[in-house]
Amino acid sequence: xxxxxxxxxxxxxxxxxxxxxxxxxxxxxxxxxxxxxxxxxxxxxxxxxxxxxxxxxxxxxxxxxxxxxxxxxxxxxxxxxxxxxxxxxxxxxxxxxxxxxxxxxxxxxxxxxxxxxxxxxxxx
Numbered sequence: 001x002x003x004x005x006x007x008x009x010x011x012x013x014x015x016x017x018x019x020x021x022x023x024x025x026x027x028x029x030x031x032x033x034x035x036x037x038x039x040x041x042x043x044x045x046x047x048x049x050x051x052x053x054x055x056x057x058x059x060x061x062x063x064x065x066x067x068x069x070x071x072x073x074x075x076x077x078x079x080x081x082x083x084x085x086x087x088x089x090x091x092x093x094x095x096x097x098x099x100x101x102x103x104x105x106x107x108x109x110x111x112x113x114x115x116x117x118x119x120x121x122x123x124x
Contacts, residue, residue: 008061015054 026039 011057
C-alpha cells in the first residue's frame with residue numbers, strides 16, 4: 001500500500017505543479033496585459049474541468065485502494081484460518097500423545113502391580 005500512496009501523492013503533486021507552472025508562466029510571459037488576461041480567463045474557465053478530472057482520478061485511486069485492501073484482508077483472513085486450523089491440529093496431536101503416555105504409564109503400573117502380586121502370592 002505504501003507504493004500506491006506514493007503514486008497518489010506523485011499524481012497530486014504533478015497536477016498541482018502543472019497548475020502553478022502554468023499560472024507563473026502566464027504571468028511572466030512576454031505578452032500584453034490584455035492577451036495575458038485572455039489566457040488567464042481561458043485557464044480559469046478550464047479549472048472546473050480540471051478539478052472534475054482530478055476528482056475523478058482521486059475517486060478511481062480510492063476505489064482501487066479499497067479493492068486492494070479488501071483483497072489483502074481476504075488473504076490475511078485465509079492465512080489466519082489456516083494458522084488456526086494448524087494450531088488446533090497440533091494441539092489435538094499433542095493431546096493424543098499425552099493420552100498415549102498416560103495409557104502407557106497405566107499399563108506399566110498395572111504390569112508392575114501384577115508382578116508384585118505374583119511375588120506375594122505365588123501360584124503353585
